[in-house]
Amino acid sequence: MISVVILGAGNVATHLYKALSKTQETEVKQWYNRSIDAINSFKNEVYITDDLSQLKQADIYILAVSDDAVKPLTKQLPFENRLVVHTSGSVNIHDMDKKNHRGVFYPLQSFSKSATLNFTDVPICIEAIRSEDYHLLKKMAIAIGSPTKKVNSEQRKVLHLAAVFVNNFTNQLYRVAHEITESEGAEFDLLKPLILETAKKVQKLSPYVAQTGPAKRNDKKTLNKHAKLLTNKHHKDIYDLLTKSIQHTHGRKKL
């Protein structure tokens, strides 16, 4: 049984709490947050505290706090030589105070407050200074059903950046499509199956192989038709840049 203390009360902390308290292989011994109010509703199922000096002994301390809070929080911990991990995509493992054994447990997924999340869909990027810690963290990930991958701080930074492209930027393209359709009285909803199919396609094919459309074909007639339809300059900028990008990737044009 792996004993865990969770620090923080955001989406990642809450989803980890729920997953870790469900399995037989892990036990959440305590939940800490700076402000007790955020976790008060869990007080009947787990020890809660807002006092760092009251932290219980555990195998792993998970700091699921904002990027900026990681470093100062590791300094404030009133113990040494225990395993302390953070869950951030962009904080270097060496930014943590070295009085404790350090590790990273970065779930590469988008966490919403409400949606229930299946950790089988959440790859965990694991990093640790000591190999025994790496194996313990891997065991914890497997206990909640997650696939795992050994990822160093440099690779993790790059994954975090790439995640912005496939998540935030992709979502913004959906938003632009929403603006374009609604402005002409067409229904955004009609695009939803295509959105899903596009994401499914690259589960098996590389994005290079999966590409289609007028930019790739260099179909100037359609590109011109679209240019005329785009009345919003900002939408047109995005159209032009991504068309150029596709043509570059597929050997149609130099940048």
Add this chain to the structure above:
Amino acid sequence: MISVVILGAGNVATHLYKALSKTQETEVKQWYNRSIDAINSFKNEVYITDDLSQLKQADIYILAVSDDAVKPLTKQLPFENRLVVHTSGSVNIHDMDKKNHRGVFYPLQSFSKSATLNFTDVPICIEAIRSEDYHLLKKMAIAIGSPTKKVNSEQRKVLHLAAVFVNNFTNQLYRVAHEITESEGAEFDLLKPLILETAKKVQKLSPYVAQTGPAKRNDKKTLNKHAKLLTNKHHKDIYDLLTKSIQHTHGRKKL
């Protein structure tokens, strides 16, 4: 029983042939293509021809051909007063020769040669000059299990443009993420569950509500970290433009 003749041999034609020949409510009476070779492998299951003068009588003629071929093909048809539809997102219904009754049967989805496609995931945008034709086309769509929507030529053009954003451009963002990760020895595969989750999220939430990340939060520290990581100028241009776009949408910045 609705009788159909299919003209063309691309992905849309082939998928429609398979779907229409499977249901009880529709019958593919004949399959035409300019070059017989492309459909020769189907000759034991359906009448095939490369001769327009040999076209059989049917309730609906589906022109699943390239955009440029639609207009000339409608002119070449050796009959009148029958229902002729095209399947293109961007060809106006009035571009078709008016000697026949005209309609549009536009499947809003990405068609690959290999992948089997379930038409329940393919919304059909229907347009027709005559209301009885509209109802017949709707009946045909329902027969293959598709949701349908009445969409006029202007709305269809806009949907076709929006589809480029959610399909081709989104796929290009996946490609950029692939380039970013692989260049640093990180695994693109780790992003696949996030790609799927991002697409699933907007099936229920609007893209506006679904947005998260450093651009929306105006988290300058992370934005700066990413700027430093982006060594490829072209990737940086996309990062900057889409960050600006998100900040504009969420009231952080004027364009």
